Amino acid sequence: MAERPNQNTESRKYASWGPKFRMDFNNPQMNADGASIYTAYGFTDNRDIHLQMFNESGMFHAHNDRTIEIVGGTKNSGGDVDVEIVGMNGEINITCMKNGAVRIKGSNIILVADEDIDLQAGRNIHLIGKNGKTVIKNQDVSVDGLAGNLVASTIGDFTQRAFEKSFVAPDFPGLKDFVKAIPAFNSVTESLF
Amino acid sequence: MVEESLLKSHFIGRDGFRWWVGQIAPTSAWQAQADGGGWGHRYKVRILGYHPYNTSELSDEDLPWAGVLMPTTAGSGGAQFAQSAQVAQGDVVVGFFLDGDNAQIPMIMGSFGKTLYTPSTEYSNPFAPFTGFTSKIKRPDGQRDTRESTGQSTEDQKLQRNLNQQHINELNSSKGPGQAREIQASLAAGQTVTHADTCSDSFFPEVTGVLDSLIRSIGQGGNFFGDVQNAAKKIQNLTNNFVGTIFNSLYTKLIPILQTGLDILYKKVYAAVLAATQNPFLAHLAGVKAQEAMVPPVRNLEDQLLCTGAKVVNNLGSEIKGLVDSTIMEVANFGSCTAEQFCGSLLNSVIDQATSGLGPSISGVSKILTPGFSLDGFLRSSSDIMSAVQGFFHCNQTGGKCPAVKQWTVGYGPKDRANANLDNIMSNANVSNSNNLSNNSPYTNPGCASPSSCGGPKVTFFGGNGSGGSGRAVLGSVVSNSSSGNSSSVARTASVIGVEITDPGSGYTQSPPMVVLEDSCGLGYGAVGRAVVDFNSDSPTFGQITGVYMPSEGENYPVDEIAGTGENMVTGTAVVYPGSGYSPEDTATDDNGTNYSLTVDGGRIIQATPINNLRVDSSPNIQINTETGTGAIIKPFIGTFVPPATEVVSVIDCVS
Numbered sequence: 001m002a003e004r005p006n007q008n009t010e011s012r013k014y015a016s017w018g019p020k021f022r023m024d025f026n027n028p029q030m031n032a033d034g035a036s037i038y039t040a041y042g043f044t045d046n047r048d049i050h051l052q053m054f055n056e057s058g059m060f061h062a063h064n065d066r067t068i069e070i071v072g073g074t075k076n077s078g079g080d081v082d083v084e085i086v087g088m089n090g091e092i093n094i095t096c097m098k099n100g101a102v103r104i105k106g107s108n109i110i111l112v113a114d115e116d117i118d119l120q121a122g123r124n125i126h127l128i129g130k131n132g133k134t135v136i137k138n139q140d141v142s143v144d145g146l147a148g149n150l151v152a153s154t155i156g157d158f159t160q161r162a163f164e165k166s167f168v169a170p171d172f173p174g175l176k177d178f179v180k181a182i183p184a185f186n187s188v189t190e191s192l193f
Numbered sequence: 194m195v196e197e198s199l200l201k202s203h204f205i206g207r208d209g210f211r212w213w214v215g216q217i218a219p220t221s222a223w224q225a226q227a228d229g230g231g232w233g234h235r236y237k238v239r240i241l242g243y244h245p246y247n248t249s250e251l252s253d254e255d256l257p258w259a260g261v262l263m264p265t266t267a268g269s270g271g272a273q274f275a276q277s278a279q280v281a282q283g284d285v286v287v288g289f290f291l292d293g294d295n296a297q298i299p300m301i302m303g304s305f306g307k308t309l310y311t312p313s314t315e316y317s318n319p320f321a322p323f324t325g326f327t328s329k330i331k332r333p334d335g336q337r338d339t340r341e342s343t344g345q346s347t348e349d350q351k352l353q354r355n356l357n358q359q360h361i362n363e364l365n366s367s368k369g370p371g372q373a374r375e376i377q378a379s380l381a382a383g384q385t386v387t388h389a390d391t392c393s394d395s396f397f398p399e400v401t402g403v404l405d406s407l408i409r410s411i412g413q414g415g416n417f418f419g420d421v422q423n424a425a426k427k428i429q430n431l432t433n434n435f436v437g438t439i440f441n442s443l444y445t446k447l448i449p450i451l452q453t454g455l456d457i458l459y460k461k462v463y464a465a466v467l468a469a470t471q472n473p474f475l476a477h478l479a480g481v482k483a484q485e486a487m488v489p490p491v492r493n494l495e496d497q498l499l500c501t502g503a504k505v506v507n508n509l510g511s512e513i514k515g516l517v518d519s520t521i522m523e524v525a526n527f528g529s530c531t532a533e534q535f536c537g538s539l540l541n542s543v544i545d546q547a548t549s550g551l552g553p554s555i556s557g558v559s560k561i562l563t564p565g566f567s568l569d570g571f572l573r574s575s576s577d578i579m580s581a582v583q584g585f586f587h588c589n590q591t592g593g594k595c596p597a598v599k600q601w602t603v604g605y606g607p608k609d610r611a612n613a614n615l616d617n618i619m620s621n622a623n624v625s626n627s628n629n630l631s632n633n634s635p636y637t638n639p640g641c642a643s644p645s646s647c648g649g650p651k652v653t654f655f656g657g658n659g660s661g662g663s664g665r666a667v668l669g670s671v672v673s674n675s676s677s678g679n680s681s682s683v684a685r686t687a688s689v690i691g692v693e694i695t696d697p698g699s700g701y702t703q704s705p706p707m708v709v710l711e712d713s714c715g716l717g718y719g720a721v722g723r724a725v726v727d728f729n730s731d732s733p734t735f736g737q738i739t740g741v742y743m744p745s746e747g748e749n750y751p752v753d754e755i756a757g758t759g760e761n762m763v764t765g766t767a768v769v770y771p772g773s774g775y776s777p778e779d780t781a782t783d784d785n786g787t788n789y790s791l792t793v794d795g796g797r798i799i800q801a802t803p804i805n806n807l808r809v810d811s812s813p814n815i816q817i818n819t820e821t822g823t824g825a826i827i828k829p830f831i832g833t834f835v836p837p838a839t840e841v842v843s844v845i846d847c848v849s
Contacts, residue, residue, distance in 0.1 A: 004748035030719040031355040032604040034745030057721040118391035122433030158495040162451040
């Protein structure tokens, strides 16, 4: 493959402080989202890289092969804002690519949505309060599921729903004793099953 | 001598000024100073015309110390304004003697830059060029081009690129001897990120993203085996969603089947008892008892449904690892069709394990199931069983919470999501089943995602709050790969200089769609387009895509040799920012010679219209000619060239 012709190298400048850190300005070579306005690039003896890049697409890239630590507010007091992250128009996405967890901890955790809050899990969702109460409140509150005491006492669990159009209430203990009390009935039905 | 000494002032410049050129001796000759044991910035320097060309007459260690003059922008250290000197062994430096003709106190004023042709070899003889790298400043190994030079050439201090490994390899394949190799700036470039999304089932795009990223990471020097394990574990975790969806669909569909079965059972027993006893009450009680007898097996089925899903996922670990291993071995390009095969094979395993795990419980309720009911057949009969019914949409909810950008490619930006064809997955599952491919390859056609030929770049619009839209990529800055002597698989490549809209879409009333420009071989990179939408509710094109401008044109997009590249011109403009203070007399021109008339309203530019049709080969920059206005940005739309109408030379009146 060949690079595009007529690249503007006239304004390219760079500064390199030894092999492990360099900066480059107005480099016309094409990246995935355009040529770079500035790039800061460093790497360790173990080839772990650090990259900052601002490209013609307008996107700013900050990559670090190892941990990125952001600490704010060491000298702030309780009511101050230590870290402020703002997306002006679009979304903020936080994704653990492999099998990491997203952990958020605080004295209070407040999630506020102008419209919906969706919680979705591939496996379990646990809502656990230790020393208070759990309130679920809205205009329309409903549950759905296969089993569990909340399901059983509302829409019915799997077995209840399977039997809901039958003459048997699966938790109706009196029926069995009532039927057994009729000898003639038993003699007939025993032969059927 | 005495006279000479007496005539000297011993002030620099007043007794003559002696320039010199010399070479910094190997660092080993001044190691203690380099290690911080000395003072100031000082270097041992061998000076042409003053010092011998060999070390036997004058060793490197015995050379004089040279101080360094710092530029005024570097600071002296006073008030802690300071910079380090950047002088390395082997550097050829120029300076003067502080002591004039005595030539014992050299000062370094500057250095000659090394060129691409300066040897970068180890030290051999005085004044022969040699490398600046030492035992403590090591030559970079892999993360950077090793050449030591400074200059304006693109080969000088070659910058690492933020591209995926495929693009890096493609570029390097066309490099000639002596050219600096491309080096990937970040291993993360090209990895696919799938965003949180409760609006649609993301299992398929997630798996596609994980495996695509894994395949791309092969040979990149990361922790590959760890990556494989992580990918397998990630897919196993994702399978919770997949299996959960299947089990939820299964129990939901089983309930009406069981209800019907119980009804039939009751009627059957009722009829038999009524025939035997002629007593409807007894017949009824017998029917009820028959139904009641099914409570324990149904309850058992419920219990098994509850725990079998988790067991299936837990048991899939080695199965998934095997599928991932097969993927690495067999698939060069991962795409939707390979993902369907992978997911089909995985689905086959899920169905096998679900059938095995639920088999005894299903047998327990066989009396009330349809005669001949087979759980395996039931699960394989319909792709509906896999489609997740999302419970998050009710009458008062909107799609506003659904991510416009569902996937992201690191370094590249937004990506249109891979979509699953559930029927294809199901048929692949059945193929796996019939071929008994368990623990073997999931792939019947592992090369399906590799195109047979590379077409031109395609334009995709997605996201935004509207729908539809399509366009044609307008190419420019064409490069002939045959003439450039490289081994490219395509004859010509080009940049994307614009997008010609063929379908403006509709409904984009709040946010424009994303634009993705991709070719089927994934050769091109760097083209970034921004869709412009008409937000004026009074306009006939309200909510439509009116054009696409290109913040970056990219390169290496294959030219479709059938469609060709054609000739192009500026067909319109987008006023990205209207600015302020402009005058109606202001005009604009671009660096290709096209002139523009401006419509100014209240000092703001609201429209710019090209006046003359000129061919363009790249997206031109539009400059506004104004003495009063500031802040406006106008970007061109590029489309097919239309020759200007022929001028009227004369009018011949044939009537009179």
